[in-house]
Amino acid sequence: MVVGASFKAGMMSSDEVLKAVFPLLDVKDLARCMEVCKQWRDIAKDDYFWKCLCARRWPSICKRPNPTLTYYKLYQTFYKRQKRRKLLPPRLSFDDLEFFIDIWTDDRLIFSEVVPGPALLTGIKAPPPGICYMLRSHLEGPLYRMTLPIQPRFTIPFAQSASVSVLARRKDSNRVACVMNKPPFDYVDRSSCRALAFDYLDFSPLYPFISDTRAWVSLFFLDDGSEGVMDVFGIELDFCDAANSKEEVLWLLDMLDWK
Known part of the structure; x- marks a missing residue:
């Protein structure tokens, strides 16, 4: 079975292998994969993968079609508290x-x-x-x-x-x-x-x-x-x-x- 799986994987393109593996990853690992190279980043930004992550965290939001944000942006925005934004210059001195x-x-x-x-x-x-x-x-x-x-x-x-x-x-x-x-x-x-x-x-x-x-x-x-x-x-x-x-x-x- 291992030999057969390896042979089958060898017949797959690198893009196909990544598309098979990425849905299995958690958010931290998928985010790390996006830092490897441009090819990995472009594939990992596929909204299907991020819809899978959103479905694990907020299942109900995936019941609505066509969200305003992509699932990638949605997860990026709400997964963790945003860093404190730098204040604009005060209007008073x-x-x-x-x-x-x-x-x-x-x-x-x-x-x-x-x-x-x-x-x-x-x-x-x-x-x-x-x-x-x-x-x-x-x-x-x-x-x-x-x-x-x-x-x-x-x-x-x-x-x-x-x-x-x-x-x-x-x-x-x-x-x-x-x-x-x-x-x-x-x-x-x-x-x-x-x-x-x-x-x-x-x-x-x-x-x-x-x-x-x-x-x-x-x-x-x-x-x-x-x-x-x-x-x-x-x-x-x-x-x-x-x-x-x-x-x-x-x-x-x-x-x-x-x-």
């Missing part, structure tokens, strides 16, 4: 933005600044001496940061509650959006010397399916463990749930409900 940041302890205003957008990109170049290792690692890490040094520094007793408000203004249209509406700094991590507050962003009605995206503000402080106060020297604004690059942040801000 940090030069077009300024941020209004206000911080209270109880009802007393302790910090109030209008911060130009580019100032958040400059970062904290010279952290004060004595900051903890975890905070130094955070500031020196490779992740995208929007940070601002506080000058002069202020203190907040650990026993007092604090809250923050952040508005943003677009210079190109003079419209304003709310980023944070006085959420409290509910979480104080003394091991990393950070106090954190978050609020959910309000998006334009043009984007009805975007929700539950948070903005975070962190206060960086020194803690000598004796005075019971946070000696605040920096602020960080981030959208780590959804945006981790300058371009992503600008696209996110562009989608806010600007008034």
